[in-house]
Structure formats: structure tokens, C-alpha cells
Amino acid sequence: MRRYFARKVAIYLLTFFVAVTLNWLIPRFMPGDPVLRMLTRTSVSNPDAIAPMREYYNNVFGLDVPLWRQYLNYWAELLQGNMGISVWLFPAPVTEVILDAVPYTLALLIPSILLSWYAGNKVGALAARRKWLDNTVLPLGYALTATPYMWIAIVLAWSLAIIAGVFPVAGGYSFDLQPSWSLVFFNSLIQHWFLPFLSLFLVAFGGWAIGMRNMIIYELEADYANYLEALGAPRRLIRRYAFRNALLPQLTGLALQLGVLVAGALVTEIVFGYPGLGRLILMAIQNQDFFLLQGAFLFIVIGVLIANFVIDIVYVLVDPRTRTGMTGGAA
């Protein structure tokens, strides 16, 4: 087990290293100049001012030292949680800007991932058991999982927020509220959260449901299931085993789907004007705010890595094969 984790951690660290390096590398060798951006922003019209201001901003963005130093500085700063200064939102530090947005994104992602996974697996398992349920869940699941995230968001926003007016159309909480520990505020948070959550949940749910349904069907054909049947075990017991065993690949699937879900959250936020990372990234793109974009990218990478690691741990907890296979001893 130790070897298993050591290997995993090594891969994650390497991925992180690659991501950071890539992240550092690209803007420095691509066209586009944050200093120029700032000069444009401040509309310098005085020719004499350009040179000193260029020098000044070079210093602010840490671009006034040799490349190798910039790279080391980048790491040093990063390890202190410092991802530089945003160009678009100058002079706000990138970390600060991102940390303001992250809670919203996490509030969408974590519940939608966990709940869709849970509900999808349950319903998928049920579907594999009953023909009529299978005939309804399967097409619905395929339709949902084939639906682009933003489209389901668009349809929900249009029908429930704009036409029916049941839900608000934008924002993280009502614009007439100040954050407080009140029921009103909490309600407002939930209301604004619900539709973006729902659109993420639905698409992911469809995927898990059909995934589980198909997995179970394969599991029911597995040798242990055949053996149990030959020994006259009731279907219920076999299905219970099949469900549990089918959960494992679904868990792996969860790790694989994280990136997709993050992407879904980003576009969903855009549709609902939800103040999370998605909008921030969109604006960073449009403003070529490399530093903010890098920060957001790293943040997502770190988030996905951590989530992967958590899933690895859970996997080891639920799958005796990884656990015992590595330690080689009986429990």
C-alpha cells in the first residue's frame, strides 16, 4: 500500500511540476505583453513616461530578472501561495481574486459531483434490475449525458428563471442583501445556487446512471456471479455484490470525470452569472490577464490533483484488492 501511494504521489507531484512549468513557460514565449497591457490601460500619452513606466511594471510583474531567476522566483512565490498580480484587476493579487471566487465554484462542484454520483449509481443499479425502469432511465441517461452542460443551463435559466420567474437570474445571492448569518441570506444563497447546481447535477447524473447500469450488467456476467447462481444464491445477494463491485470502476470514473465536471461548472457559471471561477477565467481570457489565467489554471490543477488523491484513498478503503494486494498480509 505504501508503494501504491508513493507511486501515486510521485505521479501527482510530477503532474504538478509539469503543469507549473508549462504554465510559467507559455506566456513567456508567446506574443502578448502584460506591461504593454498596463501601459495601454493607463493610456499613457506622454512619450517620456513610457520608458520609466515600462521599467516600473516590469518590476511589479517580476519580469526584470533573467529567465531562470524568473522561473525560480515563480516557484518560490507559488509555494508561498503567491501567484502574482492580476493585470486586468491591477493591483489585486491573483490569489486574492481567485480565493474570492473559489467558494462559489466549490459550492457548485462538490455537491453536484457527490450527489450525482450517489444518485446516479443508485438509479443505475435499480435500472439494471427492472426492465421498465431500464427502458426509461437508459434513454434519459443517454440524453442527459449527451447534453452539453451550457445547453441544459440555458434551458433551465430560460424556463425556470426567466419565464417562470421561480429562480433568480444572476448573482451569488440577492443584490439587496449583505452577507450575514441569517435565514434570509442563506435562503438567497440557496436560491441562486440551485439552478447552476441542478444543471451540473443532471448531466453528471445521466452519465453515472448509465455507467452503473452497464457496469452492473457486466458484473452480473462475472464468474463470481455465475458461481453464486449455480449455488442457488438469490438474485438479491448477487446484485448486492455486483453493485458493490461495480462501484469501484465508477469511483475510478469519478476521478476521470473531474476535469469534465470542472469544465461544466465553468460554462454553467457563465450562463447563470454565478460569481465563481468560470466568469473570472472568461474575463481573464478576454483581457489576456496571463497571471490571473495562470492562477486559475493552477488552482484547477491543484484541485483536481487533490480530488484524485482523495479518490485514491477512498478506493483503497473500499477495494480490498488494492489494500491487501500491496501489504501482502491478512487483516
Next chain:
Amino acid sequence: MSDLAPAAREEAAPAAGGEAVSAPAVPVAAGPVAAAQPGARRTRDALHFALRNKKVVGGGIVVLAFLALGLIAPLFYDYGHSEYVGPQSSGPSGEYWFGTTTFGQDVFLQFVHGIRSTFLVGLLGGGLAALIGMTIGFVAGYVGGLVDEALNMLTNIVLVLPALAVLIILHTYIGITSVPSQALFIGIFSWPWVARAVRAQTFSLRTRDFVDLARLSGMGSGAIIRREIAPNMSSYLFMTFILLFGGSVLFAATLDFIGLGPTGVMSLGLMMNNAVHWSALQLGLWWWFLPPGLGITAIVGALYIMNVGLDEVFNPKLREM
């Protein structure tokens, strides 16, 4: 947006436990039932079952219908998809089947052009991802050893990097302005799960008698992979491609939607982007934003359902389910 849940199954065990874990193994093609039959008969059998499988036939009809629509329909128009041809913001009518945009563009024409881009990006992106994934999977699985370790590492890294985030970064720096280049980038980041699955499959095929025989007869590694291993996984590879196709389409729609799509071309994601930006939701121009999403859902959904059908065709055990 690549690998949707159906893929997670094939992927399954190697992801978490490595070889030590006996997988709920890759279910298709390489199974003893299929292998026992001679090749030609197998193909005939598969075709026979495929044509009788409701999922394959139904899904296939939907996909082909959309393909035909995308290929043929634009030929009947003598104006472009961006031209202002009709009244502004008018609903579906006999003349403009899907209504018009806020500028008076023909939504139906945009839709059929969008379907073209959708298929193009699916074919190219899915094809490229399949090519990369299979090559890496075959080589890693067949050659093994250090090569396998290195490729495995590469696969794991690309797998964990969130593709959309990477593509956004790349787009910002490089700029992606055509459907093929968009497909290229999607392909480059969608292959890892394929590589893993193919590697696991190859691993198990590598020790089979017929591969040993080929090796003894002095066949080179490349030839063995091409002539002995790949054909034995052909049905599986085909299904993988279908999943990658769907994934590419969804991925491209996402990119187009956030404004990172190609320019000068119409795509379904771009239609949604335009509709949203021009307040179609608030102004109630539902005919502008419903068709593109429905189109994607129908095409990708049909492909996925076809995939399940094919799974049943290639894996006789499942036929009765």
C-alpha cells in the same frame, strides 16, 4: 468533455490498482467466444446482429440523418449562414423553418452548417485522439518495460490535467481559428483513457498463442500490433472511437460557447453563444437556442446508444439482457 461515463467501464481497474487488480475486465471483442470463431464469420455475425439490434439501428439512423442533413441541406441555399436575409427575430415559419436571429439570419441554415462543423470536429478530434491513444496503448502494452513506464507516466499526467483549462490556456496564447485546429487540440488532450484501456487489452493479448506464434515466425513488433493485436480488438477500438467522437463534439461545443471557437464558420456551440449574447433567452427567441443544443444532444446521444448496442453485438453474453 471527452470520456463520458460509458467509457469509465472499459477503463476501470488499471486506473486504480494497476495489474495486481483483477479487473472487471474489458468486456468486448477479445473474449473467448468471439475469438473462437474465424474472422470472416465473426464479421458476418456482428453485422447480422448489428442490423437486428434496435439500439444500433436506431442510433445509426439518427446519426446518418443528421449527417445527411448537414451535408445536403446547405446546398439548397444561395445565401450564407451569416447573411441578413429575413425579418429580424421572427419565429419558425414556412420560409424560415427555425425562425430567424435578431439580425434576420436563417437559424435553420446556421443549424445545418453547425451540424457540418459538429461532424468534422467529432471525426477529426475523435480520430486523432483514437490514433494517439491506441498508438500509445499498443506500444506501452506490447513493448512493456521502461517504454511502458514512461508512456504510463505521460498518460497519467495528461489524464490528470483538466483538458478544458489547458485548452483555454493554449487558446489564449496560440489562438484557434479553424475547426481542424480546434479538433487537433481536442484530440491531443482526449486520448489518455484510451491509451490505458488499450494498454490493458494489449497486455492480455500479448501472451496469447497466436501472438507468440507470430513472434516466433519473425514478425516485427509493429506488424504484430497491426496484424495480430489490433484486429482482435477492432470492435473495441471502433466503440472507443464512437465515445471519443461524442466527447470531441461536446468539448468543441464548450469551447465555442465560451468564445474560443473557430471564426468564420458556424457551429452549434457558436449558435448557443450568439443566442445567449444577443439575449435570446430574455427576449424569448427560443428557436435560436433550442435547436443547437438539441442537435448536439441528439447526435451524441444517438452515438452513445449505438455504442451500447454495439457492445451487445460484440459481446454475445449481453445480447439477452
Next chain:
Amino acid sequence: MRTRPRYIAALFTAVLLATTACEGGDSGSSGNSSNGGQYPRNETLYTSGSAWGPPTTWNPIVPGYATGTVGLVYEPLFIFNPEKLELEPWLAEKGEWSADNKTYTVTLRDGVKWSDDKPLTADDVKYTVELGKIKAVPYSNLWNWLASVEATDQRTVKFTFSDPRVQEWENWLYENAIVPKHIWESRSEADITTHKNEKPVGSGPYVYQAHAQDRMVWKKKDGWWAEKALNLKVAPTYVVDIVNSSNEVALGLLTSGRLDLSNNFLPGVANLLKGDFKVKTYYAEPPYMLSANTAMLIPNTTKAPMNDVAFRKALAESIEVKKIVEGVYGNIVKASNPTGLLPVYDQYVDQATVSSSGFTFDTNKAKATLAAAGYKDTNGDGKVEDKAGKPISLKLIVPSGWTDWMEAARVIAEGAQAAGLNIVAEFPDAAALDDARTAGKFDLLLNNWTGVSNTPWTYYNYLFQMPVQAQQFSANFSRYQNQAAWELVQKLSRTPSSDPAYKTTIAELQKIQLTEMPAIPLWYNGMWAQYTESAWTNWPSEAAGAPKDFPSTWNNMWELGSIKMLTQLKPVSSK
């Protein structure tokens, strides 16, 4: 394993319960409940359309500050009245030129206080102006022609000029806000431009209340100087400026009554006005909006064939502006006068020159102009080649995501193609476009950085500014070099509006602009403003008796009089 799913199930039910409870409850937030932390609807003004990113700085010296930082908190000495085209004293009681125009004396109002109760004095003004000596301060070029500034007493500041640019100075006077010396002087030079300046201390009617990712909240302060001095009172106790996530979201907020004033570009708003959405604009009919700035097609005159005036002329003739106005904008903008001068400057337009040298849309004429100048289709592809017979292929760039301009660019390209000019529209990211524009690495682009100001000088300075440098940050993106024109612009800057030479100089510049076409004026971008009357009435409008202030929250509009809009608003009386 057995307990975990149950736990998740419980969580799931809890969340569902909570959400369904909410669905059943109050869906809107316009209720009159007086729960803690809720801004009372009838005392709160909701605005949007100005901020596109989370509020992160309140520093009035560098652009990028939160909406209202200058205007609601920091104030200039004068504000500009675009209706009368004259400066109105604001923090200053008056300002006077000496007879030789060499010095300018500002007298401050009595009793103006900062929000920390310290008096605003001549020292603060001197300090603010002298900040311009720091190169990183955007107005540092002021000191190229300003010699000195001295505070002669508590309320009097005297400016001595080395080069009295009357128009430019008056522009400075209302565009720049005075900051409190006692707070700023402790900051280092670098800090002046990088400090976030949270909880800004200003002289204006509002103080900082709160901010979040998607909003900026200002609260009215007691004892704003203008209450006594000008009998002006801002009506809303709270101003909540909503950070735009997108224009369409703003439209949704507006139609659902959650927004009072939207300064967003709302496509299709013409339909809304006709419909029953209770949305109002300045004009009741097209173009609905006041004109804010001129959208211009900028040719890069350092490149062939854009360096050829005949080519530019043909290009101008090929563009069907009407199609942009009607098709793209649904008539919420107006086609520009060929001179590009905004409607507020109508009195300066020389109609004779316009009718003799102005251009109009005419594809055939464009073709003729091209043919006459030697641009012919020699390879038979339907597009003209340059004089040497090489194919012309030009790109018109507008920022990706600027949907209206993207559409407009397509229309322009279409028109050009019809006239035989091979121009295609491309949409790089906004910032990439900035780079291209700054560095002169483009063929054609759209730009509208010249808006309503105290004088057409700003417009002509924008068109003709010299010398042309490697990087052009704010003006003359065409890189058009015409020494005579530039001298006229400088002359204009030194000419007081009352001088008869003022108008004739403008006329001369018009002539050069129309014959040389350094840039092609297309349409007037609107001062997008949509309001609802669910909570506030008496919005600016063309109607008789209605306020005429600019209805805008855009930064730099406050000092063009928008601040007065807040004093005119009337709350809808609560039941």
C-alpha cells in the same frame, strides 16, 4: 461502506428540503421585509453596466477603480455640462484665466470636507496636481506645459503655464479628481499607483459600504457639501452597482425589476421598449440613446494600400452603415456624421464642407473610386489587386466577445467584398487586439476612444496626434502623419472657445479629415442607458421638464453630469 451512503442520502434530502422550501417562499427579493442586512428597496439604486470585474481597487489615480470611486467619492474641481458645453464649478467655486492666459486661478468652495471630517483645502489640490510629476500617474504629461502650482491661501490655487493649452487644461479640470493630501502623502511613489486604497476617503456624497465579487455598494454620507452650496441632495441611500457578468444577464435583471439603471449594451432593447417590460430610455424612439462616442474604422496608414487616400475613400464608400444601424443595432445607434463629430458638437460642423467632401455609401462609386486610383481586378477573382497587380487581402479586427462589433465588422467586410475589396473580419481577444493596435500591427480595426468632452480638440487630438511613435497608446492609431493638421490641433488646444478662431480652426480640421480620411467615422455608439420605474422615477429624458443629465454610471460620466442624475431621482412612494 454501509453508513456512508446513508449519510450522503441524508445530506441530499436536507439540501433538497432547503431548496424546495425556498422555491415555495419569496422568490424575488423586492419584498419589503426589514430583515437585517437587507437594503430597503425604496432607498436603494441598483445599477450595472460599468464594472466588468470584481471591485479590487478604489484608487482614483489609476483607471480600473470600482464604479463610482471618482464621481461618488472623489470629485473634480469642475464638472462638465454637455448640454451647455461648459464647465460647472464643483469643488471649485470658480476658476479664472489671467488676461494673458498664462495663469489660472481656482477658488475652492468654503466648507468642503473629506469624509473623515478634515477640510478640503488648496493644499489638497496642489498635492493632487503635483502627483502628476510621478511618471506612472496617467496625467503626468500635464507637467509638460504646466510650470507650477501654488496654494496662495486655504481656498486659492494658482496655476502657471509654460504653454497655456486652454482646452486641454479645462479637460483636465473636470476629468481628474482631487485626493486628500493628509491620507495620500504617507504613501510611497510606487504606492500612489498601486495602492488599493480600500475604504476611500473622499469629498463626494457617498462612502464605501461593502463589496463582493459581483457588486459594489456605496452608502450616502451626511453633510455632502453640495447640499448647502448647490441645494443638491442625492436621493438613494444606497447605490448597489452590480458587476456585469454579461449584458444578457443585465437584461434579465432589468426586466425582472431587480435593476433600476442598466448602462449595458442590451441587444434587442428596442423590442423591449415596444413590449410591456416598463423599460425606459432617454429617447422614446430611435435611436433611444444619447450618443456617447464615435465608432471609427481605423486604417493602418503605414501599410499599403491603406496609405492611399483614394483607397480609404473607396473603403468608406463601400460601407453600408445603415445596415449596421438597423440590422446589427436595431436602430439604437445613429449613423455618424461624416466628420465624426458627436451630435453635441453639431454647432461646429461645417455643413458646406460636409456636402462637398463628405462620403456616402455607394458600392458602385466605391468601385469607380478604386478603378480611378488604379486598383483593378487583374486576376479575375472578383477582387481588386493593388496597383502593382498583387492581390489585396486585409483583415478587419474587432475584439472577440464584443458581439455587436463582431456583427458590424462582418457587415463592413461584406460591403467591402461587394465593392471588390478583399477584407475579412477576424476576432482576436480584446487584449491581443490592444497589442496590435498599440504596436501598429494590423490592417484595419474598429475603435471608439473619442467621446463626449468639453471640446472637439479631444477628437482631433485623437485623430492627428503627433509624433507617431512605435507604440501608440491612446491616439492616432491610424499613424497618420500630417504636420499641418497637428499644428492646427495644437492651435485649437490653445484657443479659448469664445475666440472666433476656435470655430474656424475646427472647420479647417474637418476639411482635412474629410479629404484625407485618416479614419472613417461610422456610427455613434450609444450611451447605453435603460431604466425601470419600479423604484425610482424622474429619469433623464428628452421629455419636457425631465432632467437632461447623462444617465450613465460609466466611469468618467459622473463628472459629465451623471452625478446630478442621482439628485434628481425620486423614489416611488412606498405604500
Next chain:
Amino acid sequence: MSLRVDNLKVYYRTLRGDVKALDGATFTVADGEIMGLAGESGSGKSTLSKSLIRLDTRMRLVEGGVELDGKPLPIGDQDAMNAFRFKEVSLIPQYAMSALNPTRKIGKMISELLGARGVKYSEIKPELERRLDLVGLKREVLNNYPIELSGGMKQRMVLVLSTLLNPSLLIADEVTSALDVSTQRAVAETLVEFRDREFVKSMIVVTHDISLVYQIADTIMVMYAGKLAEKAPADVVVNAPRHPYTQLLISSLPEVGVRYADRKLAGIPGSPPGLLNPPAGCRFRDRCPLAFARCVEEPPFVEVDKNHHVACWKAQ
């Protein structure tokens, strides 16, 4: 009579029609008898062994009946059959290596299985432990996951589990094919021992390995192309087979003990007929060196000697 099979026909449904995989088998297995069942793949031996415990979804009982200890075995009725499985008929599958649920501890799985069959685990545990001792497995294996056991251990575990309820008939399907030689021998011996201790009354051992069959089986039954060819005491089949097919089968082995491993018989030209539409008459006649005119009639499976049944005109 422990097991009586009477004219059993089980067909596979395929698209082209029924594959007559088991086309009328009539035989008996006596109490205490270990019967080896041999034949090429496609001979119907797996179909026969499967149909005695669980028809898979593509198999169809066409006609015939099975009696176990005098009671009819409802092999065509999945649900009714359930009551007999494990308790009356049990199976050691070919895939014993993967027959145990990988994510359950073995003891737990057994207890759940027994519970579902209405047997108290606590009551049977002492017996279970005794049998584990008997096959040389530590009792701790019950606390292990299958992956922690070696192949041989798993094989023995399955052996113990399958026979735990003392079934009347045990079907051992290719139980040794995945094992090394020494383990094979041990397993084979265990099978005999289980019979001797009367954990099971009778046994059908389906195998490729004639030498193994020869060691442990009392009788051997040979099948060819869906039909029974010959059934006789083990030494008779090996030393004095009467059916030409059996003769060729035995003689084509260089010596007893070499596996013929499911390959086509090298020594016999031709291949078995397709079972979709098998020719009338003796199904071996196309390959049979002794074939003569009468072979177009189907030879009956008759007792030619005591306990020696053969389906061949020449043998009668």
C-alpha cells in the same frame, strides 16, 4: 441409482437455428460413482454438465428428463431448480480462480450465501473448519479476501464451499486445467477423498485430462458431437475401448498422461460435423475408419458388456 438422465436434449438458440449441442443423452451415475466426462470441445460435455445445474440464457431444454435420487430434477425451470442447487447438485466451476467475490472476505461471503439459502453459518462453521483442515487450508482464510489466496488455495476453497452442504451430485468442471501438475494431483485426490467421506454421493468430472480421469474416475463417458459415444469403467475405456472414436482418442495420445488440451485430434482426419444441422446416422462416420453402410442409421447407445455402453454398430 443416484443420477438418471433420460434422452436429454439441450439446444443452443442461435440466429441460424438451434445448435443441437446435446442431442439425446441417456445414462446413469451410481451412488458413489465418480464419472469422468471426456470429449473434444463442442462434443456437448459442457452443455451436459451445465444443464444439470444451471442452463444459461441461451440454452433450451428440448426434451428428456433428469432424476436425482429418484426425484425429478426440474432443470428447465430456473426458479424451481434453485432449491436443488448447492444442496442436491453442486458445482466446482472451471473458473474457480475467479469464482469468489473479490471484494468480500471469504467467510463473510460464505455466511451470506448460506444465510440466503436458509442455513445458519454458526451451525455449519465447525464442519466448515474441519473440512478446511482436511484440505490443508488454515482457518484464517475465512478472514481473507480471495486475492490473498494462491490459485491452489482458491481451488480448494471452492471445493470445500461447493460440497459444504453434502450434495448428492457434484459437477467438477475442468477443475485442474489451470493448475500445475502437483496441485492437480492433490485436487484430484481430494475429490476422491470427499467421495470416500461421503461429502458427496457421486461426481461428474468434466476434464480434458484423460490421465486424471483415469486416476480418479470409476467410469469414463466419452462424448462426440452432441452424442454419447461410450461409457465404461475407467480401465476399460483406456485399455479396451469399443467405440472407434474412443479408440482413436486413446491411441492418438503418445501415452496416457499427456494432455490433449482441447486441440483437434491430429491423428483423425476431418473435423466433427456442425451441430446446426447434423447429418442423420452416426455422427462420426465421416471420419471413422470402420464406417460401413449401416452407419447412416443412428446407432443406439446400448450396453454391450456389463456397465459398458457404446453407440456403434460395429461394437454390437
